[in-house]
Amino acid sequence: MRLPCGIQRVQSMLTVGFCLLGIVGCAPPAKQNYEPSAQVAKLTPENQARIQKILARQCGSPASPKLLGDRLMSPAHLKRGSEVYRQYCVQCHGVTGDGNGPQAQYLIPKPRDYRRGIFKFTSTTYGSKPLRDDIYRTIKRGVLGTSMPSFDMLPPEDLDAVTDYVLALTHRGELEALLADAVEFEGELNEGAVPGMVETIQGQWKEALANVVNPRTPMPLLTRADAEAGKKIFLSIGCNKCHGDEGRGEVADELPPDIWGNPVKAADITAGMLRGGTDPLDVYRRIEAGINGTPMPAFRSQFEENPGEVWKLVAYVMSVYDMRRDGITPPSVIIKPLPGVKSAEARQSE
Ligand code: HEC
Ligand code: HEC
Missing domain, CATH: 1.10.760.10 (Cytochrome c-like domain)
Structure with missing residues (x-):
């Protein structure tokens, strides 16, 4: 096999591989669990274990995920999202959503690391969280000129499910960072602080609804x-x-x-x-x-x-x-x- 000579080539090879995966339909099993972030991996084993326990309680596992702070979200819907993710996204975005799946090393730009809760293509002001719709739209239409494919072919219910699963991974990453920050700054983890952290994360995402950028003047005929x-x-x-x-x-x-x-x-x-x-x-x-x-x-x-x-x-x-x-x-x-x-x-x- 000849080595690929350019990123375009690498991308098309990946696309073919990815399509084949789609046809064969072999989603990797859910046995892999979420890996700790680099920040958490530096903490003492006791603190790491406590953080994993809190994260498992709040955010579940790949086989049985939960959307942070949202008790009404259907478990079956999120489970479906996790399946779709394992079939179509994990090879680039990684099990935890760290953007470091096995194919990421060949890609420029790099797949998004969702865990920071920062997204590029939003309808909201700079520094704001995106709307859920923004994430849905990106998944549906892909990111032109990058390896991020369009998933327009997925049935709407799968698009919805994988969008919520991306949100679940994102919120899990956000909570993980707050927990690790707390250990770094205070030297210990006070579990009583967890509900406040969940509220902080939810508050930022709710705030986005008020931060939508609408044109201040109507669009003229562009000449x-x-x-x-x-x-x-x-x-x-x-x-x-x-x-x-x-x-x-x-x-x-x-x-x-x-x-x-x-x-x-x-x-x-x-x-x-x-x-x-x-x-x-x-x-x-x-x-x-x-x-x-x-x-x-x-x-x-x-x-x-x-x-x-x-x-x-x-x-x-x-x-x-x-x-x-x-x-x-x-x-x-x-x-x-x-x-x-x-x-x-x-x-x-x-
Ligand atoms: C072949 C690799 C690849 C696959 C497969 C892939 N992505 Fe991506 N994805 C990317 C890359 C690369 C970017 C970053 C694009 C950029 O930074 O401009 C990205 C970005 C994103 C973003 C962030 C967009 C933003 O506004 O910041 C989301 C959300 C996303 N992907 C979701 C998904 C989902 C869900 C799937 C599976 C249904 C998926 N991706 C499959 C490569 C991939
Ligand atoms: C400080 C550097 C900087 C300045 C100044 C700047 N840009 Fe950019 N622009 C960037 C970078 C970096 C990107 C690519 C971001 C990415 O996707 O990674 C970009 C991307 C874009 C894009 C592509 C958006 C897309 O959807 O892919 C457009 C259009 C654009 N800029 C227009 C402008 C306009 C118009 C101005 C002036 C009003 C401007 N830029 C000023 C750095 C800059």
Whole structure:
């Protein structure tokens, strides 16, 4: 067998392998249990055992998972989620959701480590938790330009179940980190503090509902003139410092790594691969809310005075994102206004 010569090749091989796995339908058995995080593995054996016990009580096991603090969640539904996960996700995202499954070593970017509770492609403000819908959408449509496949072919009930299982892994990771922090700071684990920790985690996820980024002005018809004006803004507010003058991500300065410790490059926005989605609203949200965990900042505050200008940047990105595939000249973009997107005034007067 020839060694793969590029990541594309590796990815397609993985995809084939992954499809075969799907056809044969051999989900690995649930006998593997969750491994402790690196932070927990450094603690004394007694503290490790106590943390494992609390986690098992609150979050269950791969064979019998629980969604932290949610007593109403059906055990059968989560169990199904865990099965779907073992069949389709574990090879990249790992049993615990640490993003370190057996295939992860070959992949760039790395599969998400859910345990920190940080997600990139959200409809919420920078630093906020995502909505459950955001996670569902990512699983359904995949992440364009990365090895994260689309799972559109799964029946809706399996998509739902695996979404809740991803949340179960995420919350388990969040609780594990709080428990380990408590041991590190206080030297011991006070079990009476567990309900407060569960509440903290749940509170952050509930808060996300109030942090949705909605456009502050309705989407206009995006014209070539808007795209040209957007290009000027792109150059004047410093997007080009990371993305380069032509948006191709070719700049000399290295960016700091992402929050998961992996190297990142500013996206080539002309490569036809917007990871967070190609709807104008997706692009709007990427610009106003940034991309969690990466150096891509949120630009919402720069447009307080003139929020409508964000659409010009969107027009620019929309006009170039498929440029390389289409040939050279960006086609003029004429996109209908989104139904249901209201102006700031209309929203305020409600
Ligand atoms: C072939 C490897 C691979 C498989 C299989 C895979 N993923 Fe991923 N997944 C990735 C990669 C890589 C990323 C990171 C993409 C990025 O950072 O842009 C990712 C990211 C994610 C994210 C985070 C998106 C965000 O906003 O941060 C979620 C959620 C996710 N995957 C869920 C799943 C689920 C559920 C399954 C199984 C149904 C699955 N993945 C299967 C590789 C994979
Ligand atoms: C400090 C560096 C930095 C600046 C400044 C910056 N970006 Fe980014 N941008 C990034 C990085 C890094 C990514 C890739 C994030 C990832 O997916 O890992 C990115 C990704 C993107 C994407 C791709 C989103 C997707 O769905 O894949 C778009 C579009 C984008 N940036 C637009 C802009 C615009 C417009 C500006 C200016 C308003 C800007 N960026 C400023 C670093 C930057």
